[in-house]
Amino acid sequence: MRKLFVVLIGLVIGIGLGLFAGWGLIPVNYTETSPAVLRQDWKDEAVWMAAQAFAYDHDLEAATNRLSPLGSNDVGRLALDRAERAIDQQWAAPQITSLARLAAALGARSARVDPYLTP
């Protein structure tokens, strides 16, 4: 009986150590993740880059392909949300324009963002 108790104590301590190591010290290392699980600030950066790239190459298909992996079903809405947050964050007008034009090209517009579309 005592021997069984000793084994159980060892087992419980071992499980605890195993969980601590597996979750904390050496967790599963993800290397090939989907862009959909990018941290939000990286997603924001990706949308901003896509807007800048669209201003550069005017390639709507490329812009769509660049935004689609970010996990949104509506890439136009994604760009529009970024534009509205850029307004909230008081970005410079030309930068908001880049985002607004991308959103509009993708079919997403709003009353807040529309004034930035036209010179």
Next chain:
Amino acid sequence: MIRRYLFLLGMAVGIGLGLAYAWVIDPVKLTESSPANTIGTYKRVWLIMAAEAYAQDGDWDRTRDRIDSLRDPNLNQTIVALFDESLNQGQNSAARALARLADRLDIHTAGMLVYLATPIVTPETEPLPVLTPSPTVAFSPLPTPAPTLKAALTSTPTPLLATTYQVIRREPICRAESITPQIQVTIQDMIGRALPGKEVWITWEGGADRFVTGLKPEIDPGYGDFDMALDQTYNVSIDKPTSIIVAGLHADVCTDGRLSWRLVIRPNSP
């Protein structure tokens, strides 16, 4: 003594069970990844976006942070490979932007030099609205280890260059049937110097393709060619497909085989 062994045995089994649970049954969920951990195809997309954004605004500090976020130990090779890929796929905007990014990183290939040697010509320019002139440019901070980001919104204007061209030589060449007939174009400036990096459009009924001069410098720095299909009639334009300067080129039958066409093109005098 036996109890100690039993304790260690129990603990070893427990560690195994704990690790199996933490790694296999219920591993840590990844909800906040970084560009460095994303799939390879998206890393390439990220790099092209960073290059085009840099070409658009010239903000090197921000671009450096963007490409550093990929933590690519072979960044130079990646950029060269991506440039070649863009070039082969006819993605001139991406290729030009990557060439500029590579130049900033002191990476040079012959193909990149062609793009760097030529001015950017865009078919149209849209003036940016300035609704609320703001004395300071407020960028959102970059994620993670982001040093101070400078707001260098120095987008280079790309004026509409309305250069028109003329054909100064149009020469049919009869080549053996076994050799694919070609449209061989050499573009020169007004005093006859080769012009690399010019975009030449070949159009035909229901299709279009393009190439850039200068990729075969061993022939001529202003040279580029296009393989003709036997059943098509081709038009040649410079810079954009609509400005046709040579029309009706066909790989007609000739004494030795099929006709290729050699064209020498120069800008019109202003």
